[in-house]
Amino acid sequence: MDSPPPPADPRAALEVARSHFASGATRALEARRDALIRLRGGLEAMEGEVLAALEQDLGKSAFDGWTSELLLVRQEIALALKRLPRWAAPSRVPVRWFHRPGRAALSLEPRGAVLVIGPWNYPVQLLLVPLVSALAAGNTVVLKPSEMAPATAAVLARLLHATLAPPLVQVLQGGPEVSQALTELPFDHLFFTGSSAVGRRVAVAAARNLVSTTLELGGVNPCIVDETADPAVTARRIAWGKFLNAGQTCLAPNHVLVHESRYGPLVEALRKTLTDFYGADGRGLQRVVNARHFARIEAMLDQGRAAHGGGADAQALHVQPTLLVDPVPGATVLRDEIFGPILPILPWRDRDAMLSGVVALPAPLALYVHSRDRGFVQWVAARTRSGGFCVNDHVVQATVPELPFGGVGASGQGRYHGRAGFEAFSNARGRFHQPAWADLPMRYPPHRTPLSLIKRMMG
Template sequence: MVDSLRVAQQDYLFSGATKPLSFRKQQLERLRTMLKRHEGELLKAVKKDLNKQEEEAFLMELGSVYQEITHALDSLENWMRPMKVKNPPSHAGSKSWVHHEPYGSVLIIAPWNYPIQLTFSPLVGALAAGNCAVIKPSELTPHTSSAIAAAVRATFAKEVVAVVEGDAKTAEALLEEPFDYIFFTGSVAVGKKVMEKAAKHLTPHTLELGGKSPAIVDKSAKLELAAKRIAWGKFTNAGQTCIAPDYVLVHEAVYHEFVEKLRDQAHELFAEKTKKGKYTQIVNDRHYKRVKNFLNDGEVVLGGQFSPEDRLIAPTILTNVSWEAPVMQEEIFGPILPIFTYKEASEVLARVRSLPNPLALYVFSEDERVQQLFTEQLSFGGGCINDTLMHVANPHLPFGGKGASGTGAYHGYESFRTFSHQKGLLKQTTKFDFPIRYSLGTLSYKLIRKLFK
């Protein structure tokens, strides 16, 4: 079935149907109409799977996808134009340009933490670039997976967009197929397997992974605002966000004041939701047990409450945490936030560099020299100065990791580029010809050496 689906999509692409601007815009409009028409079912499904409330789900799941679609529709004609490039003196008489060509049938493997957004945001880029797509939603959010499948099947011909549901074995079967491109969002461990499978067919791919993303609070930071934005960025979606702050490094001069403000802000933002059963759940029992064990890795100064029946862990702040503790050995991906102190900027640089490149980094400081130091001297996928998460919602910014946090980028024009092969073309004049390249004598050789300097 998977093989026939992929072949059908590749044949459809070979027909040339997906390449015109009008067709691509039509598919993007169709995607937007589909999301609006099925918005209610999708939001209900994600509530069943994660207890994600409608307001948060719309903002974090659908809002950014609508924004991506609008941006692509407004920009696509310009993106598709052949990009003229210069010629060196050795290529006199010729014209050169870059043509963006769709890869073909692309495979999108989506995660469970933002199951709507991280399924359809890559799809925007795939359709804008003129591809067909096979989507594999996460089996860990089964209601959302079913809602996505129903919406897509009611909207798109399977030759253009198709959904294949199933567990890890289904994903493995899909990865055995020679798709023209693979786009994967998920854990580092699974990302390595995807990369290994892609290597079998030399399939180009994008890996959107994660890692331990730090937030750095300088002594010049506006602490109240920093605390509020870090609490929101960390504890939204129960910390199940690949770019959530994973730990905080606070200058010792403001450490105690910051911790107090962080406690107050986290309580203000999330205590009522937790109390009323409106806080996002941990996705399943295995992840719940893993995250709950981290509660033992430090001193709890806020939160610490948990409910196995509801898979609920309250937003929790930990202090007095050892760098060797289990909570610091892997991405937390849950509502637990360890806080550390530092004296000198050099300590921060050394500590962050000792860990794999994070997907995100957040610097809170009013000192532009400090902002510049950390953002320029540390390697990370992307980030914010005096905010968290918001860079990912800007369709004009590329989003992607580096090293262990991923490879490749998307959003806006980067999505179009990611799902397009850049084909270099040269057109040579037939009005004249240079005989020197066919027969090299002493004089012509000297001339060529000058041309190629």
């Protein structure tokens, strides 16, 4: 397979994307379908290389790489190929009697040249799922993969150059300076996945050019466990969702708030579950991404008492899966996104006081509840805000391709996946057609029809 050309200049890449979009080559549904089919074929042909790159960058096993990365992209492509004609078809809009015989319709049209900036923690699916949506919507795309997963970025650049060669899709590699230069350009839409702190800077840069944005950020995702939850089942599901990808998941539960009657049993069940999952020494857990993030995570281990784990190996970039109890007053692990394999656990007695603490934090990307009490679940849902709400499970809500995914407030803005992704990369264009022979005289000056009659007719 040919190597891709050197990274293009950001401004030149935008001009190439604009020029190709202006040619009209991306608008036909058959061209969009062809691009998606070629992307699917490229992923199948280079699956081994992609999985090897994920293992090199993140220590991710082939099983986790396929199920948490490639599977989601394959699902998204399959859904887009199936639904594309329906998504792209104009929809009739009802009109009032005084608009007739005119007709109104809503048309979802491509935005143009769009930019997608991906993160390092899921460097395949969080770059390529937005790409699927952008291609299905008929855009040209400039992609910026994360420099913190360099092997994966290089493989994806080769894959996309071979299957969706410029000018349809361009991949620009490089560090933060490349991302900054790209966000300062007047793209027709900007899609960013990353931290809330960087997302704010991206939003400011995009606003200078009035560029529309989709921001998929993170947050402090609470997990609430009530007195009706089964400790064994709850522990397995919490442990899976939290320690997947070594806790480096924007949807991972950040901390657990458990009713005091289930506190001891849940902690014990979690200890057993983590030993079963990752071994007594925790070495079965994936490593963290790099030394900087290792140091950040290791510093959090002192913010409470380790009821399980608590060890760290700087040379191997490995932090044991850790259950943190009795957090110190003002612990940042309860206010900031941990993004690592540490799980604080706190008991609660009064549900109103517990929920007051939850709603005092910025609205999270996800809120989790473990309960068999439907009334309690509905009570929590009605009194909180979050991007997603998941009951008795974790993370899987993001794997439903037809369920819109995104945050609210500090955890993000905009939605994607399935039709929501198609709409995110589309311009909703209203159309109205009036026959030339229909010309209602009462609307023209001088106005002879009494206003009282107009109000009765049109009000």
